[in-house]
Amino acid sequence: MPSAAERTRTLVQSTCSAVLILPGADGARSEDLMPRARVVGTDGEIYLLFPADAPAVRAATHAQDDELPAVLELTDVAPVAVPHRIRGRARVSGWLTTAPGIAEPGHMMLRLEVGEAYLDDLWGDAAVGPEEFAGALPDPLTAYETELLQHLAAAHDDHVQHLSALLGHRADVRRVVPLALDRFGLRVRCRDTAGRSFDARFDFPEPVSDVHGLRRAMRALFEAAGDR
Structure with missing residues (x-):
């Protein structure tokens, strides 16, 4: 499984929503506290792009040499319609x-020196x-x-539904929806005939490093489901 540091780094470098919490910006x-872009530097610092007149820029500018504590809150929402769509949250605190x-021109880059992070996914x-x-890498x-x-x-809903054949003891599955994907495997959210939801995960035979490897892994997964 991916480490907590890798999962946090992946969230920071993904397109999930983010908002910056800092003193005096209550x-x-x-929307004024949401960075336009974010990137992680070579030493693990997080660079956040804001309009030059954004509240975060004013606060960081006025702080000057003082340490301005700040928290970057991230919320990861599933990109497909499933029950309980929030897949994870992270809080990265540090100094801005x-x-x-x-x-x-017209924008300012802010630097968040990471002090600690907390992940719940x-x-x-x-x-x-x-x-x-700093030492982790985002999922490829x-x-x-x-x-x-x-x-x-x-485009492949029929194949996704066939994955229920790999669940064995859960023969009452009515619907399967792809929920999350990483280099180690695919996670799906299932709904049974009673309307209850549960997750299942299918690990790839080996970690994939790119889309080409993913295609091969998914093909093998679908073939395994079709053989049942």
Whole structure:
């Protein structure tokens, strides 16, 4: 399974929603605290792009040499329609400063030095230290996961439904929906005939590193389900 640090890094570098929480910004609209872009630097610091007049930029500029505590809150929502769509949440806390000269005119890049992170997702909850976060890599499929899950649900629904054959003891499955995808496997959310939901996970024979490897792994998975 992916480590907690890897899962946190994946969330930070994914397209999931994010909002920056900082002192003195209680009256700001939530959309004004959402970075336009985010990227992780070589030392594990998180760079957040904001309009130059954003509340976060004003706060970081006024703080100058003082440490401005801040928390980046991330919410991961499944890109397909399933019951209970929130797949995970993460909080990355640290200290915020400006990083002038990086962003285009009219914008400012802010630098969040990571102090600690906390993750609560489909795998469970865990704390992640700054060294762990800096040393982790995002899942190689994160840039494609949304498109791939939506494609599975729309174009290969018949194959996805056949995965219920691999559940064995759960013969009462009525519906299967792809929920999450990473280099280690596919997670689906199932609904039984009584309307109850539960998750199942299908591990790949070996971790995949790109979309080509994923296609082979998915083909083998569908073939295994079809043989039952």
